[in-house]
Amino acid sequence: MVEQVRKLLEKRLESAEGLESLRQSILAKRDPQRTCISVCGGTACRAAGAEGVVDAFLDEIERRELQVKVSLKETGCHGFCERGPLVVIEPKKILYQQVKPEDVEEIIDETIVAGRVIERLLYVDPTTNETITYEPDVPFYKKQTRNIFGVNGTIDPTNIEDYIASGGYSALSKALFQMTPEKIVAEVKKSGLRGRGGGGFPTGRKWQSCLEAKGKVKYVICNADEGDPGAYQDRSLLEGNPHSILEGMIIGAHAIGSHQGYIYVRNEYPLAVRHARIAIEQAMDYGLLGKNILGSGLDFNITINKGGGAFVCGESSALMASLEGKIGEPKAKYVHMAEKGLWEHPSLLNNVKTWANVPLIVNKGADWYSKLGTAGSKGTMIFSLVGNIVNTGLVEVPMGITLRQMIFDIGGGIPDGKKFKAVQTGGPSGGCIPEQLLDTPVDFDELTKLGSMMGSGGMIVMDEDTCMVDVARYFIEFLKGESCGKCTPCREGINRMSQILSNITQGKGKPEDLDTLQDLAEVLSAGALCALGQTAANPVLSTIRYFKDEYLTHINNKKCPAGVCRELVRFSIDPEKCEGCLRCIRECPTGAVTGEKKQPHTINQDMCIRCGACYDVCKFNAVIKR
């Protein structure tokens, strides 16, 4: 016990100089030329089997007694989730993709011991067929500007020394000892940083009102309740570089005079919770959290709260209600949360990505920061590029890049030779953008002009097989389930929209439905209490705006051109292609498919419930969906 306390006391940093000398001593111990195998440990790579790869490496390194020669590191998410599990061999940065535990012995033999590259594990660019050896040369990475996200792939998120070695907590030390709270707020304001969680509210203005707000008790809150389906950058940051979030929050605490912080994180992100927890413990041990941080006199603690799976809790007042132990219902914001938030005290709430930007602004200055981006949106933004796209993953690009560059140059376009149809941005509050607008630069204001929004940075790419009416119905259905039910326009309005859209997708739509949908949308945006309801109609309005023909085909011709809406689809079997394998007959729940072995089967349309089971199981593409 005494020994433990002594060790803890030794770790505790008492001053800015203490932090610097620790950094120097960590760096001195490390040889940048040493071979290091880094395995991506993000949730997607883990789900694809990264943990097995790590175990195999550990076993193999131990068996060959290579511990002296190589080190192994499980890092945060690298972003190229499509090709996981990813393994990068430092210092040369050789990238092996889709690595399996069986490949490990060969990697050790060939690459680590003999210094040769294993061709079959390298990434091949599908557009040029070029084999790429080194990570930075992969087009997916090459065209990004990874100011915030780059560190993720190089550090072990559970080791604070990695973060410190990469320059971590130097912004905190600068903020504490060289900047007054007013100066920090001024710098954040000047940087032009806008909230990365959805609304895009100027961060500096929020900080200013919180700084000026009266009261001894103030709170700092990190919103990690990333609810937008299709967006996972907050999770990846919190998992992969939790200390950068903590550093941002501590700087925020110093700026507004707070002693207590909260991270409100989704229950669905267990790894993010674990890593944030470890990071907080380590920061406490090193005197970067807790009492008298770095000897500056600042006391600040951070508590983690797990959400309960309610989308509306991403809204600031609902999040705070939930932190207070109440149900997550939003409040009318006559007074800003920055003045009267959690337990009626001034509260500074920012999104995970927003917090991660803060150390960068403090370190490099607002002038440097605001050089990147467009007139109204500064810096970089991390997007999740998902859906029907070749290179699924997380990309960080300067604001102002076009949608086309993002989807085709970085994302590699649409897989299986299909055509691009739309990109959905901004989650359930956003909209769908069609092909003719792909050259629009992406920033807060441009996306809003198109009837969509930036939101949390989700970008869901949809190919020609996507039905836009079904997409609108999907989001409205989502919001129907997530509306807290407190205010009438949202509760009833979304419900009514859902009925109308369901009718349209079932062939029961009427020509006047489109007008009714637009009327309801107006009521929602004018009358709903919080942003969930106010923006709920965006997916509907934007799809009506850009894909009206598709709605009309559903309503007038009772057809779904994309073949998605089940009630409007007819399944039949192509006798030329059918091999008579009986598979679909066994699968059909109603006995609608009949036929003899090795003879083409047929579907009885009166009995068919259009479940698509036959279509799903057919190995010969003989089932036609139309």
Added chain:
Amino acid sequence: MEVTLDFSKVKEIVEDYTEKVDSLIDSYTDKKEQIISLLQDIQAEFNYLPQDVLVKISQKLGIPLSQVFSVATFFRAFSLKPRGRHLVTVCLGTACHVKGGQRLVDKVERDYGIKPGETTEDMRFTLETVNCLGCCALGPVVVVDGKYESKMTPDKLNRVLKKYK
């Protein structure tokens, strides 16, 4: 959601855990506001929220029962009904949706006769859906007892579920 207060069935299960439940609730005496967290701990223990535990929380922590119930029923993560031996969670985030996530829900419904939120009569499976797990590259994703199954098709799902008895 309709909730009826019938304690008779759950009493026996919970009594075996009295000590554990008591100490869990007691550890929240100073942080009553973290009731969501407490309910998560309880659910981790029982797989659902037994109703007399909710009553106990209300009595021990002095939180109105109405508030405990409102929190327990508001958040999607909580279940007031016992769940099956295996939890099947189908992701219906946008990326999984455009890649056919709904067809997986339909498949489970067809094969096992349960809709999202329901449990098979033999308590083998509980089917749930989630709004996004953030594994969009692997979609459509299904999680069975915490294990991620990626790039699922109705056919593959069928094979996976057969392994869970």
